[in-house]
Amino acid sequence: MTSSPIPPSAAFHAEARERLTALTGRDADFRPGQLEAISALVEQRRRVLVVQKTGWGKSAVYFLAAHLLRRRGRGVSLIVSPLIALMRDQIAAAARAGVSAQAVNSANAHEWDSVVEALAADELDVLLISPERLANPRFRDEVLPGLLERLGMLVVDEAHCISDWGHDFRPDYRRIGEIVRGLPTEVPVLATTATANSRVVDDVAAQLAPAGDTSDQQVMVLRGSLSRDSLRLGVLTLPESEQRIAWLTQHLGSLTGSGIVYALTVSQAQDLTRHLREHGHEVAAYTGQTDPDERQQLEAALKENRVKALIATSALGMGFDKPDLGFVVHLGAPSSPVSYYQQIGRAGRAVDSADVLLLPGQEDVRIWEHFAQASMPTQQRADAVLTSLAEHPEEPLSAARLETMVEIRRSPLELLLKVLEVDGAVHRVRGGWVSTGQGWQYDAERYDTILRLRRAEQQAMLDYERLEPGQCRMAHLAGTLDDDAATACGRCDTCAGPWYPRQLDQDSVSQARASMDRVGVEIAPRKQWPTGLAALGLSLKGRLGPGEVAEEGRALARLSDLGWGPPVREALQSEDAAVPDQLAGAVVRVLSEWDWPRRPDVVVSVPSRRHPQLIASLARGVAQVGQLPYAGALEPVEGGPSSSPEANSAFRLAGLLGRFSVPEQMASQIQGAAVLLVDDEVISRWTLTVAARELRGAGAEMVLPFTLGMRG
Template sequence: MSFSEDVTALRDEAERCLRALAGKRARLRDDQWTAIHALVVERRRALVVQRTGWGKSAVYFVATRLLRRRGAGPTVIVSPLLALMRNQIEAADRAGIHARTINSANTDEWEPIFAEVEAGAVDVLLVSPERLNNPDFRDLVLPKLAAGAGLVVVDEAHCISDWGHDFRPDYRRIRTLLADLPPGIPVLATTATANARVTQDVAEQLAADLHGEAGDALVLRGPLERDSLRLAVVRLPEAEQRIAWLGEQLDRLPGSGIVYTLTVAAAHEIAGYLRDRGYEVAAYTGRTEPAERLQAERDLLDNKLKALVATSALGMGFDKPDLGFIVHVGAPQSPVAYYQQIGRAGRGVDRAEVILLPGTEDRDIWAYFAGLGFPPEPVVRATLDVLQAAGRPLSTGALETRVDLSRARLEMMLKVLDVDGAVRRVKGGWTATGREWSYDRERYERVAAERTREQRAMLDYLATKGCREEFLRRCLDDPSAKPCGRCDNCTGRHWPTDVSDTGTAQARARLRRPGVEVQPRRMWPTGVKDDLGVSGRIPAEHLAEEGRALGRLTDIGWGNRLRELFAGPDTEIPKDMLDAVVKVLAAWDWTTRPTGIVTIASRTRPQLVASLGRSLSDLGRLPHLGDLVPQSDPAPRRHNSAHRLRSIWHTLTLPAPVAEAVRQNPGPILLIDDRIETGWTMTVATHHLRQAGAPAVLPLTLAITT
């Protein structure tokens, strides 16, 4: 449908809508009007790539108002994060647009929301991308929404492309959604962080019809300059110096802001340290409860906090125009991802400080995430064979017992295969479609190479002597990139790198504070009952107590020392680590003190484990009762619980003399290993010890991986 009304009158109406949304002084930018006209009058598909704060949401809210006034159905927005959804709903409400959301956190509201949609009372419906692959929603709800939509919006559209810095498999289904739309329904895709390759990829997906033929998508791409941002890099050699620097400089940073970290553990450590120094801060990660996240967002918006210490869970779409600073403790692995995150700052203020504190551990963390890519072809083929042979739907849990992949990586692979047509998600799990499927090895290898190139570019950003903003904008293929005249390199004004001895000591004490709780496995994995004879809940009489670890490998305190230890040759326990383990034991609030020690003999680090057990036996005056001994060479690394448990069950044994010593021991056993990855070695070892008569088992390890 197109409108014959006067274009000038329509733009005046659009301007009035914008002022209701953004204030009396707001005026449409030329590209905003171009996009709105394309959507409302020409019913086209458009991709808008513009900097954060440019007003992309204004395009779809104004277009929604105009289309709704002309009898169109509601706008359906695919939006990736709850924080983004909340901001969008609040913005829509200011403009008199009634918006509702469907996501995993409000399932009890779905039915009344659908009733409102059918009654025509909803102007905007926000949908989380994972809903698109829910069988009931995909088959029963989505077709009705798509058929009756007045506008479809894909927010943070770079997530569609596996070249994008934040590719998400759930977004791949959007291409099918767009291809199935009835003719005449306009589509808008928006993002602030897409280089030329991602822009082209998204535009091609946006324009393709049901048969994959290329159409015509309007692409509006603008300059990415952010004239309020003051970019800087501060390089300090040790983690405790970086944290101390943050504690001593935070008062100098304007207003309130965000401190980004690369890991959940770092977010909590840094938040705790800053609170110790008297700052009002809160940790915000993907593991934070939804209610706590919402409260933290509100407290930051209301300037009740100096900072949120956050992982990338607080990223796209968080809208606080007066955000005065962003500090990264640890470098993201892509300049594009970095530019997306710092784009949160300085949208409504003249100056915002953007500081990066890189660490030597950053590359280790990048390497970990790099290992989560699309699996190799034999694993994919094996999964398809299992589904084909089953002849019925298999749940992800059931598949996990038969395919050697972690749950998260298996789910990612299945979503990609679903969009490719090789599998289908149905009630009860997944089925194979039997369609021909080819492994696009070349593309996956190119994506992996692109990730490596991005990491090199991030290192180049840290080292550059040129303009920092220009560097980032060139990474985004911004043709108008030029020296900003504001960053530390352009001005020659660099942040000081001196840190007080007192501050460093306080940070070191916090980061090196030993001791991490280790929760025992409480359930056997599914699918092992037939061969191992165990299933369901682990009986209390075979269960370990809560254990302790010196630290996490992802920590920025002990994690650095532990990574160095495990990267080097086998050696006896270093004195500083032994002293720290003794502190862990001293602080352990166990019900009954252990009366004996058992070690898990290691084929890879025998000196380390043996020396730790021997030292603690001597210091604690506890008898060393012996070793649990692996009876074969180490099995290949297993990625999920069922495979890992099978590889350990029959190889880790309790020798008869050790079993007799355990039976004669009157109290709890301190069970020692060098590191815990999945927890199944400790679980099987505990099972053997409890069967031998140990009244309790207390796991102790140097490191845990998460």
């Protein structure tokens, strides 16, 4: 659904260029395609999809178009963007060009009333919102209708998110398609992205077309080359985690300027940050668990070159802009070339050269597969939510209350509610969610297709890693985005040979191995009952009693740890067997380093259907090493736990209470004792909490939980 641009008039060019100079603060002219896009929006009121590489200047297009539309008497332009971190900078840049812009997002709730007042008084040229605002009842019902009535232009930034096939698909974005279809044809619409292959381009263009219009002239697609001349790409394959960490420790300081080191998981980012700091590098961790205020401080530190690098997960993504970012290194590969291109696009925007290096890991594929399926809804879960809503037609149900009615954790529950809303099965109102009565059917074909495409993207990432000399990495990467015009860059390691040092100092490898060889992760005890248990027929609420709580425990390792994570994960995922000798030795180290409040007197294990041999051998081995009696396992009642470890807290707890008992022969051994409670893995901590409560109730003075693995 494309058509060629109509050349703008000389007068329009001069007017637009004068505004561009004001926006940039210097005498500037347009990059190829920018003026054509602005003219199509302002003079022709077209619907335009711009696919251009990072740093091309997409924001200049929509700010200048918004200003020029206002000059012509049009209303405020609405920009929908997930880039909350950029909004302050964008508002400041707009002001330089004489554009009055404000934002409404989750980070500036205290400013909403004044923004809405300015909007009502027609004092704004541009309103920036995050896509989640479209689901907010107050904004949707009180602000959006009036805004759409006098809308000057709609802009959808990072428009690949509209598409089910896009690498960063978000349910909130699917609401935009409904808004676009309802707009009059004379309202211009702009969608922009730097990361879309032909399939996504076609999907987004189809959603931009006016309702019922099947012509091929309604949506103009302006697509440029995605090759980045400033980036020097490379892949260094090192078989062991300690080698990759050693390479970073040894060579991070020699990389030009400051940059970003991406890791695939939170624990990897934290572990790598700790190791690099211990060896003299000024770095900081930036993850989804980082407090919002701290995120802003860390972003400022990197922009001002006060740190060499942020060690980040994908939480540091599209919204970060540092034009002179000198390098991006990945410790482990993203799951698709599209995601990889998006992240490396942070580098080299305003410098002639920036270095991009991938250090792939053997664990990458396992991590990809987990995330590939994590966001998928299921019919069973949807039915549970819709049934609960239907049973309470008289009142909206909040996500917190729904969590006590359905066996779904909060994050996947909230994501499922968004999917159900955009599919018309539920509606969000003040106070929570209500059913529309329309029902919902799992579209197996659609979700199977999405999963199949994600796995194809995973294979494409593996293909990128394995290119032979002479197969240009930049051309290959651009080709995965269907940029067939890309030519060999002459700079990457397959074109010009490795540009990065490949030698490893054995002392650095030994230090990395020692760092990863650290054992022992704290298990914080549960001290508060989950809310909403009354809905499940349980009267528990508030804090656990002082005679019910476990002490702080220990796990050998997190499953996502770079060091002991892989062997622990292998033991838990393999066929049930005795504890491997390698892990047994590490367990002894954890116990010897544990600064317990009181040395254990007896060992007790949790009964297990999945790993009875593993847990029994672990408990007996611990008892033997510590010269302690092993009192055996707690007895399962009525088959043991009836809820899944993956369930939310309320349901998990409800399925555990009363499902363990202390055998008569064990009761005498634990009287007044400090009990070392052994299990295979801690997921929600409720198994350990309930088991410790039973032991405390039977006379144990103290319970010290210990597991091999810990999720997270």
